[in-house]
Amino acid sequence: EIVLTQSPGTLSLSPGERATLSCRASQSVSSSYLAWYQQKPGQAPRLLIYGASSRATGIPDRFSGSGSGTDFTLTINRLEPEDFAVYYCQQYGSSPRTFGQGTKLEIK
Amino acid sequence: QVQLQESGPGLVKPSQTLSLTCTVSGGSISGGSYYWSWIRQYPGKGLEWIGYVSYSGSTYYNPSLKSRVTISVDTSKNQFSLKLNSVTAADTAVYYCARTVFAFDIWGQGTMVTVSS
Numbered sequence: 001e002i003v004l005t006q007s008p009g010t011l012s013l014s015p016g017e018r019a020t021l022s023c024r025a026s027q028s029v030s031s032s033y034l035a036w037y038q039q040k041p042g043q044a045p046r047l048l049i050y051g052a053s054s055r056a057t058g059i060p061d062r063f064s065g066s067g068s069g070t071d072f073t074l075t076i077n078r079l080e081p082e083d084f085a086v087y088y089c090q091q092y093g094s095s096p097r098t099f100g101q102g103t104k105l106e107i108k
Numbered sequence: 109q110v111q112l113q114e115s116g117p118g119l120v121k122p123s124q125t126l127s128l129t130c131t132v133s134g135g136s137i138s139g140g141s142y143y144w145s146w147i148r149q150y151p152g153k154g155l156e157w158i159g160y161v162s163y164s165g166s167t168y169y170n171p172s173l174k175s176r177v178t179i180s181v182d183t184s185k186n187q188f189s190l191k192l193n194s195v196t197a198a199d200t201a202v203y204y205c206a207r208t209v210f211a212f213d214i215w216g217q218g219t220m221v222t223v224s225s
Contacts, residue, residue, distance in 0.1 A: 035211035044204055044215035045155070056213060088155060092210050096170040099155040 023089035130205030
């Protein structure tokens with residue numbers, strides 16, 4: 001099973017700044033089958049990015065994903081107040097599908 | 109637009125079977141090349157994929173749960189279901205159903221299930 005490790009655990013930033021979140025896989029994720037989700041308190045996760053870099057429907061272009069192999073990054077430009085949440089990466093290149101442990105993005 | 113809604117008991121006794129249903133609205137469960145998944149989130153916030161089913165009934169389960177899980181589909185009701193037997197306190201979690209097209213693109217709101225006597 002592929003283990004995904006996200007860093008940092010918590011990221012404290014101010015609105016308007018740029019956030020850079022990391023997801024590292026224990027083995028190569030085939031075909032860049034890596035997704036990112038945003039979760040706010042009391043809500044289900046929401047798909048942001050799939051295929052490592054493709055934005056899901058309705059996702060603002062300030063969200064971008066990059067990476068391949070074992071190292072992936074989610075970048076959020078010009079943080080808005082509604083962007084402060086927990087972010088998870090998830091791989092679907094091999095079974096079982098696995099998630100990272102999450103990065104909490106909090107307001108500084 | 110497609111929406112998913114979980115339903116089922118919020119409290120299950122240890123050693124019994126957890127049973128949940130996901131109702132799909134706004135679209136046919138048989139339409140498109142989708143799989144239909146169950147995912148759970150522990151109180152500590154970790155997420156675990158349980159398994160999925162296709163509209164034709166093909167299933168794939170997480171090996172860690174395979175011996176205890178059954179996922180089935182009822183296309184006439186536009187629903188799919190989860191059964192997890194021999195539950196323990198470790199199965200206490202929020203259970204989500206989700207549409208799966210590679211990634212999990214549409215999620216239900218989730219339902220909390222507590223395993224306790």
